[in-house]
Amino acid sequence: MAEGGAANPRPIEFANALGRHAWPGIATDRGAQLLALQFQLERSQWWTPERIHMRQQSQLALLLQHAASTVPYYREVWQAEGGLSPPVTEFGRLPELSRFQVQEFFAELVSNSPPPAHGGISEQFTSGSLGTPLRFLASELHGFLWHGLTLRDHLWHGRDLQAKLAAIRTKVAETSLPNWGGLLTEAVTTGPCITLNIGNDIDDQAHWLLHHRPAYLITHPSNARALALHFLRGDVGGLDSILEVRVYGESVPADLASLVQRAWGARLSATYSSEECGYIALQCPVSGLYHVQSEHVLVEVLDDDGASCAVGETGRVVVTPLHNFAMPLIRYAIGDYAEVGPVCPCGRGLPTLAKIHGRLRNMLCRPDGQSHWPSFPAEMWLAVAPVRQFRLIQHRLDLIEIRYVMERPLLPDETIRLESALEQHLGHPFRFEWIRVPRLEPSVNHKYEDFVSEIPSG
Ligand SMILES: [Zn+2]
Missing domain, CATH: 3.40.50.12780 (ANL, N-terminal domain)
Incomplete structure (x- = not known):
């Protein structure tokens, strides 16, 4: 040994x-x-x-x-x-x-x-x-x-x-x-x-x-x-x-x-x-x-x-x-x-x-048929605004809801800059819906998922 x-x-x-x-x-x-x-x-x-x-x-x-x-x-x-x-x-x-x-x-x-x-x-x-x-x-x-x-x-x-x-x-x-x-x-x-x-x-x-x-x-x-x-x-x-x-x-x-x-x-x-x-x-x-x-x-x-x-x-x-x-x-x-x-x-x-x-269910599906597991570096968010926590939920092929925790709401120009950064990370110009929430609960058993797809697989 x-x-x-x-x-x-x-x-x-x-x-x-x-x-x-x-x-x-x-x-x-x-x-x-x-x-x-x-x-x-x-x-x-x-x-x-x-x-x-x-x-x-x-x-x-x-x-x-x-x-x-x-x-x-x-x-x-x-x-x-x-x-x-x-x-x-x-x-x-x-x-x-x-x-x-x-x-x-x-x-x-x-x-x-x-x-x-x-x-x-x-x-x-x-x-x-x-x-x-x-x-x-x-x-x-x-x-x-x-x-x-x-x-x-x-x-x-x-x-x-x-x-x-x-x-x-x-x-x-x-x-x-x-x-x-x-x-x-x-x-x-x-x-x-x-x-x-x-x-x-x-x-x-x-x-x-x-x-x-x-x-x-x-x-x-x-x-x-x-x-x-x-x-x-x-x-x-x-x-x-x-x-x-x-x-x-x-x-x-x-x-x-x-x-x-x-x-x-x-x-x-x-x-x-x-x-x-x-x-x-x-x-x-x-x-x-x-x-x-x-x-x-x-x-x-x-x-x-x-x-x-x-x-x-x-x-x-x-x-x-x-x-x-x-x-x-x-x-x-x-x-x-x-x-x-x-x-x-x-x-x-x-x-x-x-x-x-x-x-x-953590895999992103793009309208062009491509799919991958996305990741979101902290720098991407923090370069724009003091976002403390986030979760992305893909409701439809072209629609992603973003829940975020921050002390104040995002300003319009911050939203635009984040959407442009996200578009690069996700490889597609999705439609985003932003919702500020007081806190995000872990999904199950204290496991945390930053991205969840609701699109049925297969
Ligand atoms: Zn080795």
């Missing part, structure tokens, strides 16, 4: 569970398992893509076999008579599973014989970003992989594990903890962790950060963006303790890295995950591409005809988590779109995604 680079002068301290013993660290059984997994992950990341694929296929074969013999849904849909599973070579022809089907067929998707060795099973809920609440079951093994990949992400990015971590997220109260929590602390020594609910007002969040002065901040991209803009406006004092902002749960705005750099002199890293799939991809510390976590998930990026996209092409993300035998999700269409990335210059054999786009 590599020691940190120049950005991380403090070496990793391994956890020690033994009394009357100081060094080298002897972890708990679970902590030792986590380190043993890391030892393997450190090696498998450098394998050739062919070797990674081969080992992944062996895990996939087991999963398909298990699903065919113990999961009623797949037995029926695959017509897996006698519990015979489809061969892995037929994998690409198996039907996809939508989020709606997971909701609808929850009971049928549950394995009637999960392997006891994979640990206890917990029921979990996620609302995701589509506003479709999802219930699913996850084995302890599935959760264990989550912790293993969290540690991999820390190591990739050379984090000082003994520094202070701040998390502003959903499902937490304001707390102050002695360590980063979870299984991680049974493997390595970690510093203090503070948490705050993401529902708090941005100004309150800013003062909380100033009070605690963390080295790392983890939160949603839109929240990080709002915080960075708040500091850049000079609404609160300067904060120089933050080394890195780690974001998850939404697509990452194009200008976020530069905002984070300007606001705090910090770097940005992003993870691509979902509660039901775990980590799907982690950002490469060298190239910034997203490495698919092939030891844990099989990821396909497919075009409208179901064929695999080539490098540079954008398609639907279809995920198969490889270790959740409690409720196997096989060829699960998660609802996101991504661009297939090239071979990474870092030398890792893990495949890459170049960009992870939002949902289809």
